[in-house]
Amino acid sequence: MNQELSNRIRQKLVATGEEERLKELLKTRLLSSGWRDELSAVAREYLKAKGVQHVDVEELQNVLLVEARKSIPDTVKKELLVEIRDFVMQHEGIL
Amino acid sequence: MADRPGGLCSHIAEQRDLVMESYKIVISFLISPESRENLEKRVQRFKCYTCESVGARCRLHACLQCCYVGCRLYNHSQEHHEESNHHVAISLSHGVLYCYLCAEYVHDYEFDIIAIKARQRLADFLDLNEFVRSVPLWNPKYGELELLSLQPKRMRVDSKTPIGLRGLYNLGNTCFMNCIIQCLTHTPFLREYFLSQQHKCIRSSPADCLVCEMCSIFQEFYSGKIFPHVPTRLLYLVWTHAQHLAGYEQQDAHEFFMATLNLVHKHASGTDIPYSGGCNCIIDVIFTGSLQSDVVCQSCHGVSTTIEPFWDISLDLGQQTAGDSRKPRSLDRKKLTDCLENFTRAEHLGSAAKIKCSKCNSYQESTKQLTFKKLPLVVSFHLKRFEHSKLLHKKVSTPIAFPQQLDLSPYMAKPEEQEEADPTSTSHDPSFSRPHTYSLFGVVIHQGTLQTGHYTAYIRQSPNGWFKCDDCEIKTATIEEVLNCEAYLLFYHKKYIEYAVE
Ligand SMILES: [Zn+2]
Numbered sequence: 001m002n003q004e005l006s007n008r009i010r011q012k013l014v015a016t017g018e019e020e021r022l023k024e025l026l027k028t029r030l031l032s033s034g035w036r037d038e039l040s041a042v043a044r045e046y047l048k049a050k051g052v053q054h055v056d057v058e059e060l061q062n063v064l065l066v067e068a069r070k071s072i073p074d075t076v077k078k079e080l081l082v083e084i085r086d087f088v089m090q091h092e093g094i095l
Numbered sequence: 096m097a098d099r100p101g102g103l104c105s106h107i108a109e110q111r112d113l114v115m116e117s118y119k120i121v122i123s124f125l126i127s128p129e130s131r132e133n134l135e136k137r138v139q140r141f142k143c144y145t146c147e148s149v150g151a152r153c154r155l156h157a158c159l160q161c162c163y164v165g166c167r168l169y170n171h172s173q174e175h176h177e178e179s180n181h182h183v184a185i186s187l188s189h190g191v192l193y194c195y196l197c198a199e200y201v202h203d204y205e206f207d208i209i210a211i212k213a214r215q216r217l218a219d220f221l222d223l224n225e226f227v228r229s230v231p232l233w234n235p236k237y238g239e240l241e242l243l244s245l246q247p248k249r250m251r252v253d254s255k256t257p258i259g260l261r262g263l264y265n266l267g268n269t270c271f272m273n274c275i276i277q278c279l280t281h282t283p284f285l286r287e288y289f290l291s292q293q294h295k296c297i298r299s300s301p302a303d304c305l306v307c308e309m310c311s312i313f314q315e316f317y318s319g320k321i322f323p324h325v326p327t328r329l330l331y332l333v334w335t336h337a338q339h340l341a342g343y344e345q346q347d348a349h350e351f352f353m354a355t356l357n358l359v360h361k362h363a364s365g366t367d368i369p370y371s372g373g374c375n376c377i378i379d380v381i382f383t384g385s386l387q388s389d390v391v392c393q394s395c396h397g398v399s400t401t402i403e404p405f406w407d408i409s410l411d412l413g414q415q416t417a418g419d420s421r422k423p424r425s426l427d428r429k430k431l432t433d434c435l436e437n438f439t440r441a442e443h444l445g446s447a448a449k450i451k452c453s454k455c456n457s458y459q460e461s462t463k464q465l466t467f468k469k470l471p472l473v474v475s476f477h478l479k480r481f482e483h484s485k486l487l488h489k490k491v492s493t494p495i496a497f498p499q500q501l502d503l504s505p506y507m508a509k510p511e512e513q514e515e516a517d518p519t520s521t522s523h524d525p526s527f528s529r530p531h532t533y534s535l536f537g538v539v540i541h542q543g544t545l546q547t548g549h550y551t552a553y554i555r556q557s558p559n560g561w562f563k564c565d566d567c568e569i570k571t572a573t574i575e576e577v578l579n580c581e582a583y584l585l586f587y588h589k590k591y592i593e594y595a596v597e
Pocket residue numbers: 143144145146147148165166167169170171172
């Protein structure tokens with residue numbers, strides 16, 4: 001997708017508040033799918049192994065990012081995709 | 096690490112009031128805007144002022160000592176700190192304070208409260224309470240955090256932990272109650288609600304509150320105890336508040352289920368009216384859906400539509416197909432979807448039941464059709480196996496096949512605008528239509544005859560972990576076993592709230 005188009009969609013998502021709705025939706029889904037619990041378990045193990053004094057947020061974030069993205073349930077990804085598609089179709093002006 | 100957990104570092108504490116003023120501004124303009132105008136303004140400001148990158152991955156931080164916004168992805172926020180000597184920033188993704196001198200995020204109760212309240216106002220104005228309130232997160236308060244630190248023992252719960260399973264004593268024909276308790280304690284949303292203790296009692300005494308009792312049953316189920324629980328208090332409460340269920344005879348599990356929902360709703364909301372409009376007690380949040388009833392006048396084809404709330408769906412099983420015993424059983428086995436089709440079919444009301452049409456202004460023959468207007472988080476189906484007429488009480492043993500995943504979209508009411516829809520529009524591509532998919536998590540079975548029957552339940556403990564609950568006894572079960580049983584009540588939840596990844 002070209003940069004300009006993706007910027008336009010992002011702007012529309014932000015300005016209409018749809019971005020905030022999707023954020024809350026995503027949070028809810030990730031929570032109820034157990035994703036959040038699993039990820040915090042990974043984080044806790046990492047902190048335990050390295051010692052909490054020796055890890056900063058930056059490092060933890062880098063370590064978790066890969067696992068976090070990989071473990072998002074497909075159903076959640078698909079639902080979000082459908083939601084965003086619906087939004088783009090409703091606001092055909094952005095295309 | 097700041098030495099005081101949950102407190103400000105000395106660099107921020109020094110200029111706390113100033114920081115709080117800018118914090119409030121950033122929260123209300125950039126993080127949780129509270130008006131359309133601020134939302135629109137945010138578009139321009141939500142990017143790195145140096146490299147213009149946008150999006151969550153560039154991790155934007157706003158300086159609280161000037162109005163610079165910089166990314167952490169390319170280190171522009173760090174550069175700003177080095178150039179300007181400003182050291183207090185806020186993460187735009189999470190609204191958390193950051194101190195460059197400590198190189199740490201800093202949490203403070205009063206700051207957190209400002210952010211939480213702003214989020215709530217945003218949710219009100221964008222109408223997001225569906226998410227924000229229906230699945231409230233447990234955010235431990237500071238007192239609770241202290242309590243937690245005094246209780247260092249932790250239990251890790253994953254999909255293999257058997258916690259949550261517990262047998263129930265039969266108190267004399269009370270299997271009708273036990274099977275319902277098993278299904279309720281395995282209803283995902285109820286579990287989240289009760290285990291996070293969100294019930295604020297409004298009854299004169301918690302001992303007389305069914306919600307409080309449900310709460311303690313959940314505590315018992317998740318306590319890790321392995322001997323069966325004795326549900327006397329629940330039985331006593333139901334007896335005192337729903338007198339038609341009192342006594343030591345076998346009762347109907349469905350009736351008990353409905354009475355329990357009704358009593359929990361009553362005790363949680365303080366109202367006597369079932370489904371009182373806009374009730375947001377936990378029962379209504381989870382179980383209330385609505386049916387659209389369309390009555391079509393056969394003379395003028397005018398439609399009059401009414402919407403009725405429901406907590407469960409009772410389905411007719413139709414005619415028993417006896418005498419076809421030569422055919423393999425699986426072929427003539429009726430399906431749940433057949434019953435649903437029947438339930439949502441336009442039904443001719445007959446010439447004896449004429450209804451006054453407001454358009455024709457006279458009594459006309461009409462058809463009536465029910466469809467789902469709004470689906471609840473948990474749909475329960477009651478298969479009408481017990482026929483009661485004046486002369487006859489009998490049990491219908493027709494086998495009904497039911498799926499593990501159920502798509503309810505064919506039974507939904509058509510959206511009103513669909514008739515005028517542009518036929519060339521692509522937005523009706525079926526693969527994009529919102530899924531109304533439900534997953535099975537509980538089944539109640541009635542074995543035996545009407546008079547001497549016994550209730551048991553199958554419940555889903557983890558995505559593929561099924562158990563058979565027969566009063567005190569809990570055994571593992573296979574999904575095949577579940578799908579082949581003679582179901583009486585079926586419990587489905589909305590699929591995307593499934594606990595654990597498939
Ligand atoms: Zn940058």
